[in-house]
Amino acid sequence: MGKALNIVVLAKQVPDTRNVGKDAMKADGTVNRAALPAIFNPEDLNALEQALIIKESCPGSTVRILTMGPPRAADVIRDAMFRGADGGVLLTDRKFAGADTLATSYALSRALLKIKPDIIVAGRQAIDGDTAQVGPQVAEKLGWPQVTYAEQIEKITDTEIVVKRRLEHGVETVCSPMPMVLTVNGSAPECRMKNAKRVMKFKNAKTPSELNEAQDEYLNMECCKKPYLNISEWGVSDIECDEQQLGLSGSPTKVKQIENVVLQAKESKQYSASEGEINSLMVELIASHTLG
Amino acid sequence: MANFFLDNRDLQFHLDHPLMRKIVELKERGFADRDLYDYAPADYDDAMDSYRRVMEIMGEVCGDVIAPNAEEVDTVGPKVVDDRVVYAPGTAQNIEAITKAGLFGMTLPRKYEGLNLPLVCFVMANEMVSRGDTGFENIWGLQDCAETLNEFASEEIKAEFLPRVSRGETCAMDLTEPDAGSDLQAVMLKATWDEKRGTWLLNGVKRFITNGDAEISLVLARSEEGTTDARGLSMFVYDKASNCTKVRRIENKLGIKGSPTCELVFTNAPAQLVGDRKMGLIKYVMSLMNAARLGIGAQSTGLSEAAYREALKYAHERRQFGKPIIEFPAMYEMLTNMKAKLHGSRALLYETTRFVEIYKCYEHISHERKLEADERAEQKAYSRLADAFTPLLKLMTSEYCNQLAYDSLQIHGGSGYMKDYPIQRIYRDARITNIYEGTSQLQVVAAIRHVTTGTYLAKIKEYEALPCPTPLAHLHGRLVAMREAYERAVEKVTAMGDAEQIDFHARRMVEMAGHIVISHLLVQQSGVSEDYRLSAEVYTKLGEAQCTAAAEYIAKSTAADVNSFKSVLDEYL
Numbered sequence: 127m128g129k130a131l132n133i134v135v136l137a138k139q140v141p142d143t144r145n146v147g148k149d150a151m152k153a154d155g156t157v158n159r160a161a162l163p164a165i166f167n168p169e170d171l172n173a174l175e176q177a178l179i180i181k182e183s184c185p186g187s188t189v190r191i192l193t194m195g196p197p198r199a200a201d202v203i204r205d206a207m208f209r210g211a212d213g214g215v216l217l218t219d220r221k222f223a224g225a226d227t228l229a230t231s232y233a234l235s236r237a238l239l240k241i242k243p244d245i246i247v248a249g250r251q252a253i254d255g256d257t258a259q260v261g262p263q264v265a266e267k268l269g270w271p272q273v274t275y276a277e278q279i280e281k282i283t284d285t286e287i288v289v290k291r292r293l294e295h296g297v298e299t300v301c302s303p304m305p306m307v308l309t310v311n312g313s314a315p316e317c318r319m320k321n322a323k324r325v326m327k328f329k330n331a332k333t334p335s336e337l338n339e340a341q342d343e344y345l346n347m348e349c350c351k352k353p354y355l356n357i358s359e360w361g362v363s364d365i366e367c368d369e370q371q372l373g374l375s376g377s378p379t380k381v382k383q384i385e386n387v388v389l390q391a392k393e394s395k396q397y398s399a400s401e402g403e404i405n406s407l408m409v410e411l412i413a414s415h416t417l418g
Numbered sequence: 419m420a421n422f423f424l425d426n427r428d429l430q431f432h433l434d435h436p437l438m439r440k441i442v443e444l445k446e447r448g449f450a451d452r453d454l455y456d457y458a459p460a461d462y463d464d465a466m467d468s469y470r471r472v473m474e475i476m477g478e479v480c481g482d483v484i485a486p487n488a489e490e491v492d493t494v495g496p497k498v499v500d501d502r503v504v505y506a507p508g509t510a511q512n513i514e515a516i517t518k519a520g521l522f523g524m525t526l527p528r529k530y531e532g533l534n535l536p537l538v539c540f541v542m543a544n545e546m547v548s549r550g551d552t553g554f555e556n557i558w559g560l561q562d563c564a565e566t567l568n569e570f571a572s573e574e575i576k577a578e579f580l581p582r583v584s585r586g587e588t589c590a591m592d593l594t595e596p597d598a599g600s601d602l603q604a605v606m607l608k609a610t611w612d613e614k615r616g617t618w619l620l621n622g623v624k625r626f627i628t629n630g631d632a633e634i635s636l637v638l639a640r641s642e643e644g645t646t647d648a649r650g651l652s653m654f655v656y657d658k659a660s661n662c663t664k665v666r667r668i669e670n671k672l673g674i675k676g677s678p679t680c681e682l683v684f685t686n687a688p689a690q691l692v693g694d695r696k697m698g699l700i701k702y703v704m705s706l707m708n709a710a711r712l713g714i715g716a717q718s719t720g721l722s723e724a725a726y727r728e729a730l731k732y733a734h735e736r737r738q739f740g741k742p743i744i745e746f747p748a749m750y751e752m753l754t755n756m757k758a759k760l761h762g763s764r765a766l767l768y769e770t771t772r773f774v775e776i777y778k779c780y781e782h783i784s785h786e787r788k789l790e791a792d793e794r795a796e797q798k799a800y801s802r803l804a805d806a807f808t809p810l811l812k813l814m815t816s817e818y819c820n821q822l823a824y825d826s827l828q829i830h831g832g833s834g835y836m837k838d839y840p841i842q843r844i845y846r847d848a849r850i851t852n853i854y855e856g857t858s859q860l861q862v863v864a865a866i867r868h869v870t871t872g873t874y875l876a877k878i879k880e881y882e883a884l885p886c887p888t889p890l891a892h893l894h895g896r897l898v899a900m901r902e903a904y905e906r907a908v909e910k911v912t913a914m915g916d917a918e919q920i921d922f923h924a925r926r927m928v929e930m931a932g933h934i935v936i937s938h939l940l941v942q943q944s945g946v947s948e949d950y951r952l953s954a955e956v957y958t959k960l961g962e963a964q965c966t967a968a969a970e971y972i973a974k975s976t977a978a979d980v981n982s983f984k985s986v987l988d989e990y991l
Contacts, residue, residue, distance in 0.1 A: 213788035320475050322520040322533055326468045344460070352456070 128282045131304075134232060134241055135177045135250035136261065137170040137191050137206065139199040143253050144168075157254060166202045169249030171317035174312040176279060177247045178210045178318065183282060188212045192241065192382030194222055194233055200333045203357050207328040208320035212274055213354065215241070219361035221373050227255070229376035231263030236367040237360060238268060245287065246307045250275060261309035272307040273300055277314045294394060333359040420485065422546040423477025426723070428761060429542055431947060432768040433469065441536050441772065444467065444779035447458045455528045466810055469539050473770055475519050478674030483515040485550035491676035492553070492843050501664040501831040503631035503678045504774055512554055513586060526564055530580035537775040538768065541664045541716045545767070548720025553674035555720065556628050562820040563636050566706050567655065569781065570693040570979035577656060579634055590632035592624045592656075592682065595631050599626070600860060602699055603648045604636065607684060609639035618654060620687040623666075628854075629681025631665050633658045636706065637689060638698050651698035654689035662687035677961025685896050708808050710855045711775055715811040718819035718851045719763045721844060725819065726756050728841045729826035733905030735832075758940075758956035763815040766941035768934070773862060777801040803877065806868035807935075813861040814932045815850035823848035859925070866924040874931035875901070881938035893958050900962055902931045903969040922980050926968040933961030 141162035143150070149161045149338070174189070181187040191206045191214030193199050203214035217237055225233065238246060246265075251258035258274075265272035273289045280299060281288040291298045292311045330348055334356075337349060349355045362369060370376060397403040411417040423429060439852040441464045449465075451458035459465035474573030487508030494506040494610055505513075516522060522542045526532025540562075548555035552895070564583040568574060583589065587704040598604035624630070635656045642650035662685055693702060730753060733744035743749050780789060780797035789797065823845045833839045852858045868874050878901050886894040907930065911923045940954035 319478060319519045320513065321518065322472045322475055323457045324520070325471050325475065326459070326533075329467070347497060354456075 128184045129284045130188075131180060131184050131204075131244040131282075132242065133180055133187055133189045133245050133247060134238065134243040135170065135174050135175045135189060135191050135206065135211065136246060136264070137174065137193045137202050138167045138249075138252045138254075139164050139193065139195050139202045140252050140254040142163075164198065164201065165248055166205050167252045169251060169253075169310060170202075171249070171310050172312055172314040173247045173249045173308075174206055174209060174211065175315055176276065176308065176310050177245075178336045180245065180247075180279060180282060181210070190214050190241070190243075192234060192237055193217065194225075194230060197333065197335050200336060200357055200359075204328060204331050205320070207331055208325045209318055210324070213357065214333075215360055217356040217360050217365075218333075218335075221362045221369060224374035225372065226377035226379035227257050227259040227263060228378060229372055229374075231260050231267055232371045232376060233365070233367065234260070235264050235267035236365040237321075238264065240365055243363040244304050246305075248268075248307070250309050250311050258309070261307060265307035268305075270306050271302045272309070273302050274309045276308045277311050277312045294396065318365060326414045328355070331355045331357050333357045335359060352402070357417070420481030421474065421477040422480040422485075423473045423542070423551055425477075425481075426546075427949060428764055429473075429545065430470075431943070431949070432764065433466075433473065433538065433542065433767065434707065435538075435771050435772065437776075438466065438536075438538070439787070441775055444776065444783070445534065445536050447783070451528050451534070458528060458534070469535060472521070472524075472533065472535060473539060476521055477546055479512075479515050479519055479521065480546040480550040484512050484547060485552055487512055488551035488554070488676075488843065489840070491551060493675075495675045496668055496678040498665050498668055501666075503629075503665055503668065503680065504647040505678070506676055509554060509557065509676050512551070513588070516558065517586030522586045523564070523580070524559060524561070526568060526580055526584055530568070531574065531584035532580070533584075537712075537778065538771050540710065541767065541771045541823065544713055544716035545720040545723070545764075548717040550720075550722045551676060552717060552721050552724075552844070553676035555713075555717045556674065556677040557588055559710075559717065560589040560591065560629055560632065562709045562713060563591055563634070563706065565709060566636060566702060567692065569701055569705065569778075570653075571655065575690055575692065579655060579657075582634065587633035590629045590635045591710070592627050592630065592635050592637040593703060593706075594626045595623060596625045600857070602703060603651075604646075605638050605640060605651055605699070607637065607639045609641040609652060609689070610643075611641075611655060615688070617688040618691060620654060620656065620662075620684040620689050622684055624680075624682045624684070626669065627680045627682055630678065630682045631658065631663075636692065636702075637684075638703055639689075641691075641695055641698075647701040649696050651700075651703075652695045653692040653698040653702040655692050656684075656687055660688050671850070673843070673849055677797055682862055707855065708774070708804070711808050711861075712771065713813040714851055715763075715767050715770065715808075715815045716856050718812075718815035719760070719767050721819040721848050721851065722756075722760045722763055722815070722822045724759070725822040725826040725841065725844050725848070726753075726760050728844065729753060729756060729822075729829040730837065732830050732833075732839070732841075736833075752825050752829060752954070754956055755960060756825055758953040758960065759818045759822060761943075761950060761953040762936040762940055763818050763955045765943060766807070766811050766814060766936050769939055770804065770811040770934075773800050773803040773807055777804050777856070793832075800960070802873060806865065806873040806877075809856075809861040809864035810855055810868075810874075810928065810932050812856065813852075813858050813865065813928065814936065818859060819851055820850045843900075852860055860926050862925045863921075866920060868966045869924070869927045869931060870912060870920065875905065875908075876934065878904075878931070878934050878938065881935070881942065884942060885945075886941060889951060890941050890944055890954055893937075893941055893954070896958060896962060897934065897941070900930075900934050900965045901939070903965055904934060907972040909967050910972055916977070918975060918980055922983070923972055926972060930965045930968050933964050937961045 141157055141159050141166045152158045177189045180190050189205045189211045191211055193202050194217040197218055200216050222233055248261035262272055267384045275291045276289045277292040278290040280290055284301055286301055293315050395409055441726050442462050449460055452460045459468050475933050491506045491508040496506055497504050523532035524535050542743040544559050547558045561583055564580055566820050576916050593602055595605055609620055622777050637654045637656050638651055639654055640650050641652040664683045665681055713858035736743045764937050777797050827841050830839055830841050908927055911920055937958040940950055940957050943955040944950040
């Protein structure tokens with residue numbers, strides 16, 4: 127059992143790509159977000175469960191959600207509050223829009239510098255992009271250690287965390303100092319369900335723009351009276367950042383072409399950190415036109 | 419990813435009944451809790467919104483946890499280890515999921531950490547749990563014992579036990595014994611006051627106790643030395659933590675195998691008296707039993723839902739003679755009849771629940787303040803309706819769930835007879851519903867006085883006076899004719915002037931009342947939602963045929979018939 131920790135879960139609202147109908151893709155090959163229900167990214171729920179487990183083992187800890195997205199992404203923060211999170215921050219601003227993983231992790235890392243968490247927990251990857259880049263990039267930008275593919279937290283002390291990782295050929299148990307970033311695998315325990323009393327307590331939690339839109343005298347009063355009903359909403363001006371590195375301008379990723387493929391290769395390949403192997407990977411990626 | 423609330427429009431329909439406004443008012447009493455508890459509603463809409471949200475969570479637990487566990491729970495079942503019950507792993511998981519979702523203590527007041535939801539919601543929860551796993555519904559539903567404590571126990575007992583129920587501890591009601599089944603007056607388990615220890619001590623054996631190794635048990639025991647009838651019985655609450663009971667065995671049942679039915683031995687088991695001495699059977703068990711019968715109504719309706727869905731799915735999937743079997747008249751007729759009976763069961767279930775709910779709410783209010791004259795009159799009227807409708811509900815819905823399970827298995831054909839499909843479990847589970855908590859025959863005994871005193875007739879006439887929805891106007895005359903046939907039948911039987919004649923024809927008359935009531939309810943529902951038009955037509959057709967058969971039987975009966983049926987008494991093997 128460790129000291130009280132400030133835990134942040136990175137969560138993303140995603141289109142539910144698990145049960146796609148025939149209108150799931152638009153003619154231009156992009157995702158038809160309107161046709162798919164918006165859900166809590168599944169592995170971010172595994173991440174939330176790990177965060178709640180840490181919270182339970184370290185009394186006094188808090189779990190907050192950080193999500194970047196349009197105003198309706200506040201839903202994932204409420205959902206997390208129903209399951210046990212204490213609150214959250216919605217990063218929303220037109221200037222964040224069009225971000226690839228690099229610009230996203232930049233924006234998130236600037237917000238995280240303001241929150242100053244002890245542990246950041248994220249899902250391994252989101253089901254809309256499947257990149258698994260944002261968690262590790264956030265760690266790099268903060269200069270914090272990262273433990274990826276986490277499945278179970280074995281031990282936590284005031285300064286260290288011991289984590290079991292699920293890898294392709296087995297499990298690995300590693301120890302990391304804090305603050306640190308943890309990305310959680312889908313094989314970790316499922317997130318607990320919503321709790322009835324929490325749902326009734328937090329169902330009126332709103333961001334300032336939602337309150338503004340609702341124009342409801344009673345809701346305004348409630349949110350004034352009960353601070354726990356207020357979901358923070360940060361725009362570009364609320365975080366210290368270089369606007370050039372945000373949104374489209376901060377995103378070097380360019381989509382050249384989209385085509386339908388049937389996946390045949392295995393999900394992951396392993397390379398050692400040697401110059402030679404990384405060179406051969408680059409050659410392979412350039413040859414397959416994945417890069418360049 | 420199944421949600422038993424969101425995928426069931428019929429269930430959602432019943433949450434929106436106009437009487438809910440009154441129920442919310444009575445349950446929330448001026449919304450006084452809003453400043454004391456952060457999860458209490460502020461007004462009617464807020465309350466209804468919370469109910470829906472909680473029902474959604476319940477629906478998710480039932481669809482995603484309880485139902486997927488059902489098969490394994492049925493196969494593995496509970497075991498006795500060192501005189502204690504060990505649940506099947508799936509049962510333990512179910513309890514954990516419900517506890518974490520904060521759903522226990524559903525109807526208990528907030529001061530005991532409950533959710534203070536109306537009975538309507540609890541009944542919906544029971545129904546959904548039963549659709550997932552009927553055996554587990556018993557363990558879930560027994561939290562209703564806490565309602566009896568809440569109604570009759572002292573503040574000290576309530577403060578000690580009720581919050582524990584809200585935190586997920588399970589309950590049992592220990593009534594029956596080897597020689598006291600339907601006849602509970604014969605209960606012999608002994609309660610003696612131990613002056614030295616300052617407590618009551620229980621000694622004896624209980625048998626057929628559902629979830630007998632629960633943390634909290636309500637025990638019916640003989641506290642008055644030398645008595646042999648109901649007046650010597652009192653109600654006690656026993657805490658498993660005192661470790662003075664042993665589970666001797668778990669019965670090997672045909673169905674509901676996940677629900678442990680225990681034989682229990684009490685040895686100097688300390689227990690606290692609930693309410694007044696000598697009122698155990700007369701007052702408290704009657705309250706427990708009425709609640710339990712409503713519970714079986716919900717359990718049966720949930721089972722009917724499961725049976726119907728399994729049949730519908732199979733009839734679409736199974737192809738014979740080059741097409742899905744649902745396209746054959748024999749199949750689609752059976753399925754349509756099943757759906758009408760399912761809708762009818764649910765209509766009667768929530769009508770009864772609302773009657774019980776309103777009179778119980780007044781009961782609770784009367785503990786806080788004196789009721790006004792009009793409130794007292796209303797309480798009396800609803801109490802009478804609850805009393806009349808509860809046995810009718812238990813009778814009709816438990817028989818229907820058996821019929822639906824039977825028909826569903828029939829639709830599955832030979833495959834249904836194999837242990838490969840869920841229907842075999844549903845079929846076995848259904849069989850207990852018209853036996854326990856009072857057999858169908860005993861429900862008729864409880865219901866018959868409302869035939870002879872006219873409670874059903876008066877209510878049926880009230881339904882008749884309501885405007886009949888236009889598309890079904892043609893049914894009105896037929897419903898009136900059914901009622902007239904019922905009146906004639908009752909008149910003829912009572913005119914024979916003999917209690918035995920009434921008992922002999924009782925089931926026929928009670929069921930006639932049931933068919934007429936259900937037909938009216940569905941016709942009324944069809945005025946609110948198009949969804950019910952077909953079921954109203956189909957049910958009325960079925961009910962009408964049943965009423966005609968019963969009326970005909972009675973019309974052709976003479977007083978001498980009873981004697982001829984009695985000749986079997988002289989036959990021995």
